[in-house]
Amino acid sequence: MRNLSADTKDALARDFPAEAHCREALFAGLVLYGARKIRAGTYFVTHRNAVARLLLKLSPRDARFARSSGSFDKLRMTTGTKRAQRIAIPVEPERARKPVRRCDRVMEARAAFLTVGSVSAGSQGYHLEFVPPDRERAERLEWILRAVAGAPKTMRRSGHVTLYYKDFEAIVEFFGVTGAHHTVLELEGIHALKETKNRIHRLVNTEAANLERVAAAAAAQRETIEYVSSARGLRHLSAALREIAELRLNYPDESLAELGRRCNPPISKPAASGRLNALARLARRLRGNQRRDD
Numbered sequence: 001m002r003n004l005s006a007d008t009k010d011a012l013a014r015d016f017p018a019e020a021h022c023r024e025a026l027f028a029g030l031v032l033y034g035a036r037k038i039r040a041g042t043y044f045v046t047h048r049n050a051v052a053r054l055l056l057k058l059s060p061r062d063a064r065f066a067r068s069s070g071s072f073d074k075l076r077m078t079t080g081t082k083r084a085q086r087i088a089i090p091v092e093p094e095r096a097r098k099p100v101r102r103c104d105r106v107m108e109a110r111a112a113f114l115t116v117g118s119v120s121a122g123s124q125g126y127h128l129e130f131v132p133p134d135r136e137r138a139e140r141l142e143w144i145l146r147a148v149a150g151a152p153k154t155m156r157r158s159g160h161v162t163l164y165y166k167d168f169e170a171i172v173e174f175f176g177v178t179g180a181h182h183t184v185l186e187l188e189g190i191h192a193l194k195e196t197k198n199r200i201h202r203l204v205n206t207e208a209a210n211l212e213r214v215a216a217a218a219a220a221q222r223e224t225i226e227y228v229s230s231a232r233g234l235r236h237l238s239a240a241l242r243e244i245a246e247l248r249l250n251y252p253d254e255s256l257a258e259l260g261r262r263c264n265p266p267i268s269k270p271a272a273s274g275r276l277n278a279l280a281r282l283a284r285r286l287r288g289n290q291r292r293d294d
Helices: 004-013 020-034 049-058 102-116 135-149 168-178 181-231 239-250 256-262 269-293
Strands: 035-038 041-046 085-088 117-122 125-130 153-157 160-165
Touching (some): 004 102, 004 117, 020 035, 020 041, 020 049, 020 102, 020 135, 041 049, 049 085, 049 102, 102 117, 102 125, 102 168, 117 181, 125 168, 135 160, 135 168, 160 168, 168 181, 181 269, 239 256, 256 269
Antiparallel strands (some): 035 041, 117 125, 153 160
16 A cells, blocks of 8 residues: 655655755755754664665765765664664754745755655545654744745644644645645545545435435325325315326325326426425315314
8 A cells, every 4th residue: 555655755855956055955954853862873864765865865975974975884874663764973963044045945844744744645634744853843843834835733742742734735735835746646636536525425415315305205295195085085186186196196206396297288396396285285174174073
């Protein structure tokens, strides 16, 4: 079964920014949100190989980041629990100033999703969330998201501040801005399919409710006609009322429009309803007379 979060991260990790300052912003964002203190060292931690490779590709070519010809071994990448990839960061990541350029803010938002984000579009609805490591980075990310794609909602879960979106349009806007166009298309396809299913369910439910109403009304009409027949006799009715009464008894499941077409000559649905209402009024008078006689 496909994993929307994993597929989106892999696609974004393969999208290498063309501008140098965008690459720098993306790298800084990856280190900022992906850095974790593990024992005596600081590591960049990710469960996606593509994200780890992106960090290596973006990392400065100097000894401070221990980059040497892009080798995972020389960067001391190790496999931890749940197949997490860890890359040693020799220098404690700095809290850089907030980006001034919009494109750099977009790169930081992309980095946040790659490191601490996830997205789902299941039966419970749409959900995009970010779980930054601490409050300081959560507050910074909230500012970034407001600047890029609109204000996220916040909640606390397991001691962490979680930023999230549940609105479909807001989620699509985020991925459109950050360059995950394949995910936008996939989400829109899922949304269209859900809307189609919902419309079908509404139509089916409406039709079922209409059929129930028609059946209930027809049963009440038959009961009325049977009472009139026993109390007075259908032969004493006018030709028009006798015709509609006999048609209703002979065709108990048909609609008023169908009964009207069976009349000779055919009559409209309102005319058929009027004749049956006349029978209902007659039944009420007969019941009233019977109570007085009693």
